[in-house]
Amino acid sequence: SRTDAAAINHGKLQTSDGVPILLSINVNDPWEIASIDAATAAGIGLLRSEFAVRSLADTANEDKQFQIYRRALEWAGGKPVTIRMLDIGGDKPLAGLEDDSGAMGMRGIRLLLARPEIARVQVRALLRAAPFGNLRVLLPMVTFPSEIDDMRRIFAEETGLLLRRKIAHRLPQIGMMVEVPAAALMLDTFDNAEFFSFGTNDLAQYLAASARDGSDLSAYRDKAAPAVVRLITQAMTLAAGKPVSICGDMAGDPSALPALLAAGLRHFSVAPAQRPAIGSALVGLNADGTRAAGD
Ligand code: PEP
Numbered sequence: 339s340r341t342d343a344a345a346i347n348h349g350k351l352q353t354s355d356g357v358p359i360l361l362s363i364n365v366n367d368p369w370e371i372a373s374i375d376a377a378t379a380a381g382i383g384l385l386r387s388e389f390a391v392r393s394l395a396d397t398a399n400e401d402k403q404f405q406i407y408r409r410a411l412e413w414a415g416g417k418p419v420t421i422r423m424l425d426i427g428g429d430k431p432l433a434g435l436e437d438d439s440g441a442m443g444m445r446g447i448r449l450l451l452a453r454p455e456i457a458r459v460q461v462r463a464l465l466r467a468a469p470f471g472n473l474r475v476l477l478p479m480v481t482f483p484s485e486i487d488d489m490r491r492i493f494a495e496e497t498g499l500l501l502r503r504k505i506a507h508r509l510p511q512i513g514m515m516v517e518v519p520a521a522a523l524m525l526d527t528f529d530n531a532e533f534f535s536f537g538t539n540d541l542a543q544y545l546a547a548s549a550r551d552g553s554d555l556s557a558y559r560d561k562a563a564p565a566v567v568r569l570i571t572q573a574m575t576l577a578a579g580k581p582v583s584i585c586g587d588m589a590g591d592p593s594a595l596p597a598l599l600a601a602g603l604r605h606f607s608v609a610p611a612q613r614p615a616i617g618s619a620l621v622g623l624n625a626d627g628t629r630a631a632g633d
Pocket residue numbers: 384386425517536537538539540541585586587
């Protein structure tokens with residue numbers, strides 16, 4: 339039946355007119371995947387690693403991080419697992435790294451590059467986990483290509499360190515969240531990103547100038563949805579044929595799917611609880627976002 343369309347084929351679906359679609363899951367808690375059947379998803383489209391790092395002490399715990407990433411890769415059995423580097427700051431504070439600059443300030447890759455000792459631990463854990471599956475590393479809150487160059491330099495240096503220590507490792511693909519409007523508008527300048535993933539939660543907050551942790555402003559962010567879709571549609575034309583997905587909450591809203599399909603998106607990553615409804619909605623639509631005949 340249409341309802342379990344996503345479940346029957348490892349998250350590989352087709353629109354009503356036969357265009358292939360991937361449906362992956364977002365993982366917020368690395369422990370929750372134990373109760374999820376990997377056969378229901380194309381992979382993990384977003385693993386929010388701040389949930390693997392619950393304290394300042396954890397930021398220095400390479401082995402704890404390595405075990406968690408390895409478990410996610412083994413769970414996926416060779417399907418892509420997209421682990422996002424720490425997005426600390428803004429709506430995701432960590433005790434001991436307090437900073438009152440908020441959503442517009444020191445968070446995500448900005449904080450990682452300002453505190454490279456934290457980035458280096460995570461990079462080593464990721465490099466060591468990579469041989470256990472199909473790892474893709476996602477960088478949060480990227481604004482400029484130079485930030486990716488800086489993080490790639492850290493990957494290269496830590497690779498050198500692991501080589502000298504004869505520790506098994508592999509360099510994963512490195513891509514970026516598209517969640518800062520300046521990056522979305524300039525997507526064609528990110529030669530150093532191997533894949534893109536749209537973060538509509540942050541895009542909406544920045545486009546509507548409405549903080550996402552201020553619940554009274556949620557109506558502003560909701561009303562900005564057409565602006566978010568327009569920006570995504572423009573950015574899709576700048577993606578240079580690289581793999582693109584969407585992992586923000588908009589992907590889990592069935593009413594947004596026609597516009598996202600029309601923009602050209604073919605890979606959706608949603609919370610596990612939303613996967614069946616989104617799967618059944620996608621197979622009832624044509625790839626141009628129109629509703630299938632007779633539906
Ligand atoms: C987003 O911003 O849409 C996103 C997926 O990341 P997060 O919600 O973790 O900031």
